[in-house]
Amino acid sequence: MDSTRPLEVLLAVDTVRPGHPNRSVAMQPHKQQSVILDLEEYKSILVMILVVNKINKEPNLLPNITLGYHIFDTCSDPKNTLGYVIKILSGEKEAPNYYCKGHGEVAGFIGESSYNSNHALAQLLSLYRYTQISYQVTNPHLSDGKAYPTLFRVTPADRVRFAALIKFLQHFGWNWIGIITSWDGSGDEEAQELSNMMSQHGICTEYIIQLSSDILSDAQTLRIISKSTSKVIVVCGNSMMYFHFLAYPLPPGIKDITFIFPPSWIRTNNVNYVYENFVNCSFIFLWPRENNPNMDVYTKAINFSSCLNDPIMEDLWIFTFNCLSPNPEKNIYFKLFDITLNPCTVTKDLSSLYTYITPASYVYRAVYVLAHALHEMYMKKNKSEQHGFQHRLSKYVRNLYYTDPDDGEIYFNERKEVPTDLILKSCSFINSTHSSYRTISTIQSPDYVPEPFIDMSDPSFWKTGKIPISRCSDPCLPGSRKKFGSSRHKCCYECVPCSEGEISNISDSENCMKCPDDEWPNQKKDRCVPKVVEFLSYTDDPIVTVISTVSILCCLLTGLILGIFILHQDTPIVKANNRNLSYLLLVSIMLSFLCVFLFLGHPVDVTCMLRETSFGVIFSVAVSSLLAKSIMVCIAFKATRPGSPWRKWMGAKLPNSIICVFSLVQVIICVTWLSISPPFQDLDTHSYQGKIIIQCNEGSVIGFYSVLGYMGLLATVSFIIAFLARTLPDSFNEAKYITFSMLVFCSVWIAMIPAYLSNRGKYMVAVEVFAIIASSSGLLGCIFFPKCYRILFRLDLNTKVAFH
Known part of the structure; x- marks a missing residue:
């Protein structure tokens, strides 16, 4: 036996038939060799002996049946474990697989605390169908009901603790963790299971190291921990042996490491002289301190x-x-x-040696579970059956249910585990022999949902006085996202800002979210805010005030000119230029200035339909009036010749017909456009970042350009006719002014097209409004200003003599 290893025991409970004495086979140590004592294991032995004696004295539990026990020291060696099991089953003097029934029958096995030995024990006992109760080993591998059909555990497997541990790590944002396992290999599978579960929740493992007594290996372990960036280490496995080799001497680089221990690592008596500096302010998961039996008989x-x-x-x-x-x-x-x-x-007085929270109470539970199952089986046993009951005992254990006054309800869940609460505590070491524990959270069975963690902002919880940071990369703040590089760990990444139009409102976001169409990221890109609404507003845009003022003034000026023409309607100039056409043209120009207001303010469906159609019809009437004027000038010149056939075209019918026909065509185009696909209010959320452009969608692009194209055609024809008639001999030839007005009109609209197409939103509307005002002003100025000048300031030219 290795004298440096802690004492490990294999406990086995056997029944003795009525009439046989209670037989206790003492623990089998190696001759004349000592051990480094493990008080917790020894306490488990004492508890088992105490409980067996207590059960034997209870009249209502296993009446006429006496329990006995075998205790062997396996030294955590699976070979020793298997050898001692064969001795228990066959007898020390019998050959293996040979069973002499001259003594009490073996009912089941309890133990042991080492995973490797427990694993070997479970494999062997599964073949013989003997019931095994584990009171400490929580390795998830042993939860396989098919591989180990007769193995039961009085504490849940490690997956329960792992789930609570992951919640605890996430609570502090720790996603970069180191793992060390015990020397005996009991933590190897546990570490892999924990690492896999953590990776599913975005927590990465920087390293997994097994403790060892080898000096070189120990130095290498210290170098790895010292150079690592993780500040939290999770400890796996059952044995603390060699932990003091790691903890002493203490390297300066790992003084701020926070450890998280499993329940089996509570045995601080062997290494307490290093705990004050090394594992102070660390955390440990514990099973509740229940059923600690009275040890006074062994300690006082x-x-x-x-x-x-x-x-x-x-x-x-x-x-x-x-x-x-x-x-x-x-x-x-x-x-x-x-x-x-x-x-x-x-x-x-030895009682002070047993003040630590220990698994001894679960040895108490394990013995009682076996006793109650035996009781149920004997109560239902067929009298003709005398032996072989151990092969049926697992069925009774599986279906067991009883209430213990000190232990509550006892039953096995679907994983063949007794649901038990789990407590997370913070351990602080006042000195090398005194420690204190503060409860951080209770993980309650059977759902195992952790209670909210207590406030841990108090510096006394932490070695450095503040919460450690254990991350591979700094957290990505809201407004940025993770960008994973070449590292195989998803916890190692860079932080990049969210793309345009996207936000992240939580830390460490892997993806950014697009804002809705009507919202846009704020400057920090951590939330979406309503986009700025853009249109030609009466309240917010100074340009609207300018446009409105100019439009009103031009409209008033047009009305003034109309008044002058009405007032001087009998003068030669007004008569000679077809005053009815002049009145119609002035009214059209006045309406064109007023239709500008349909383009201003918040557009709605009605204004969108009216603005383009009214503008197109009004300008068509105006240009048709100019076309009629141009035609009438040409006819008037030809009709002055004696016997000219053009005389019959003189009069009001022809110009009125021209205006009606050509304007009616535009009306038909507009009605068709409105019937098929009318303009409507549209929200442009994509042209500009952070803006919603409220605009009028043309609906049918063909309809929109048909209106503009037809208006352009009228203007072109009118310009050509007026241009050809400009040289006609007359002292007052209106064709010259029509030519200039059409030249201005066409120039404005031709220049407007590229400016209109290259802008968006309110600027595009402003270009169109400018073109309307400019072209209308061109018509008004080129045609009517010279006439008003003659009417008002050159009366001598406004006579028949001067006219002819």
Whole structure:
């Protein structure tokens, strides 16, 4: 037996048939060898003995049946475990697989605390169909009901703790974790299972290291931890042996490491001299401290001489109280640890050695589970059946349900585990021998949902006085997202700003979200805000005030000119230029100035339909009037010749017909456009970032350009006719002014087209409004200003004599 290993035990409970004495086979140590004591394992032994004796005294539980036990030290060696199981099943003097029924039958097995030995035990007992109750090993691998049909556990598997651990890591944003496992390999599969579960929740494992007694390996472990960026280490496995090799001497680079321990690592008595600096302010998951049986009979008023018949208790006294042993070989062994031994004659109280939270209470539960299952089986047993019950015992354990006054409801869930609460505590070490625990959260069965974690902003919870940061990369703030690079860990990334139009409102977002069409990211890109609404507003745009003022003034000026023409309607100039056509043209120009207001303000469907159609019809009437004027000028010149056939075309019918026909064509185009696909209000959310352009959608592009094209055709024809008639001999030839007005009109609209197409939103509308005002002003100025000048300031030219 390796004298440096902690004491491990294999417990087995057997029944003795009525009439047979209670038989207790003592623990089997190796001859004349000592161990480094594990008080918790020894306490488990004492608890089992205490419970077995208690059950044997209970009249209502297993009446006429006496329980006994075997206890073996396996040294956590699966070979020893299998050998001792064969001895228990076959007898020490019998050959393997041969069973002599001359003594009590073996009902089941309890133990042990080592995963490797438990695993080997489960494999063997599954073949023989013997029931096995595990009180400490929580490795998820043993949850396979098909591989281990007779294995039951009185505590849940590690997956329960892992789920709570992941919640705890996420609570503090720790996603870059180191894992160390115990020397005996019990934490290897546990570490892999934990690493896989963490990766599913975005938590990465930087390294997995197994503890060792090898000096070179230990130095390499310290270098890895010192150079690592993770500040949180999760400990896996059952055994703490060699942990002190890692913790002492303490490297400066890992003083700020926070450890998270499993329940089995609560045994601080062996390495407490390094805990004050190394694992202070760390965390541990614990099973509730239930059913701690009264140990006074084993711990009160004990003297050394009474323990010499128990090698474990002898070692306990030597190791704890420096007692001199009668065995000189043991004294030499302990002196190797620089322990000065003295004779012990006084009575000691050992209760202080059992103040730690231990798994002993679950040994209590395991023995009672086996006893209750045996009781149920014996109560239902067929009288003709005398032996072989152990092969049916697992069925009774599986369906077991009872209520213990100290332990509550006991039953096995679908994973063959007794649901048990789990407690996360913070451990603080006042000095090398005193520690305190504060509850962080309780994970309640059977759902195992952690309660809210307590406020841990108090500096006393942390080594450095503040919450450590354990991340591979700094967190990506809202407004940015993760950009993963070449690292195989998804926890290592760069932070890049969200693209245009996207936001992230949480830290460490992997993807940015697009804002709705009517919203846009704010400057930090962490939330969407309403887009700026853009249109030619009366309240917000100064240009609207200018346009409105100019339009009103031009409209008033046009009305003034109309008044002048009406007032001087009998003068030669007004008559000579077909005053009815002049009136119609002035009214059309006035309406064109007023239709500008349809383009201003918040567009709606009605204004969108009216603005283009009214503009097109009004200008068609105006241009048709100019066309009629141009035609009438040509006819008037030809009709002055004697006997000219053009005289019959003189009069009001022809110009009126021209205006009606050509205007009616535009009306038909507009009505068709409105009937098929009319203009409507449209929200342009894509042309400009952060803006919603409220505009009028033409509906039918063909209809829109048909209106403009027809208006352009009229203007071109009118221009050509007026241009050809400009040289006709007359003292007042209106064709010249029509030519200039059409030249201005066409120039404005030709220049407007590229400017119109190159703009969006309110600027596009402003270009169109400018073209309307400019072209209307051109018509008004070129045709009517010279006439008004003659009417008002050159009366001598407004006579028949001057006219002819």
